Amino acid sequence: MLFVNSRKENNILTSIKNPLVKQARKLHRSQERQKQNLLLIEGTNLVEAACHADYKLDIIFHTERWQQNHQPLCRIIAEQEVRVELVSPEVLNAIATTVNPDGVVAIAPRPISETVPTLKNVGIALERLQDPGNLGTIIRTAAAAGVDGLWLSPDSVDFYSPKVLRASAGQWFRLPVVTNQDLPQLVKQQQQQGVQILATTSQATKTYWEVDFTRPSLILLGNEGAGLSAQLLDLADIHIKIPLANHVESLNVAITTALLLYEAQRQLAMSNEQ
DSSP states (O other): OOSOOOOOOOOOBOOTTSHHHHHHHGGGSHHHHHHHTEEEEESHHHHHHHHHTTOOOOEEEEOHHHHHHOHHHHHHHHTSOOEEEEBOHHHHHHHOSSSSOOSEEEEEEOOSSOOOOOOSSEEEEEOSOOOHHHHHHHHHHHHHTTOSEEEEOTTSOOTTOHHHHHHTTTGGGTSOEEOSOOHHHHHHHHHHTTOEEEEEOTTOSEEGGGSOTTSOEEEEEOBTTTBSOHHHHHHOSEEEEOOOOTTOOOOOHHHHHHHHHHHHHHHHHHHHHO
């Protein structure tokens, strides 16, 4: 691995042709991130979230101005075995994938293994999701609603995309997620354990508030345009929908997820009060 965990004091890097910078820039591409088994973590909020979650970082690039403005976080970083590189704003801009980076980008290893969630209350399974912003928003919402975990089909958007991390607002590091999941196999396993499988489809007759979410439930959500596959729809125990006004065909999948999860949270809270 190029990025080793050794504390190192360097002069400021000012050339985008520097081999270290060139190697970091390769991580803009999904294939390269997979090949190197590394992540790009961009921005103060994500770097801070990674540190608070004890997520291992290999190297941090930051500007002098960022260092001056974030001394508490710099002290946290200094206590860890992280290689730190001071770079010019031009180099930082070249390493980052965002248009206006705030002065810091970290490189970190992808998780060696994924923690398989134990489904006690509510879980989410996503099939063929394509938009990184939607996935990141769903992760953020799921963490806020106290979801047990999330499963992602292998033909979905790259879970390790910088856009997914940013849209998750730091919750990427905290929510248990399983990628490349065989969803039909998952559904059958959960059904054997007594979990009810809920499929979202506009063709359903039952609305989402008519479901008993006090039972352990796995919610299936599909592609932004095509929805769920026929195979998953056939495997589901219950089909549910969100009522829409006339001439409105569908809701954004992240909005749909939020409505379902907070209905589940409402029912579970009321059940606990009784």
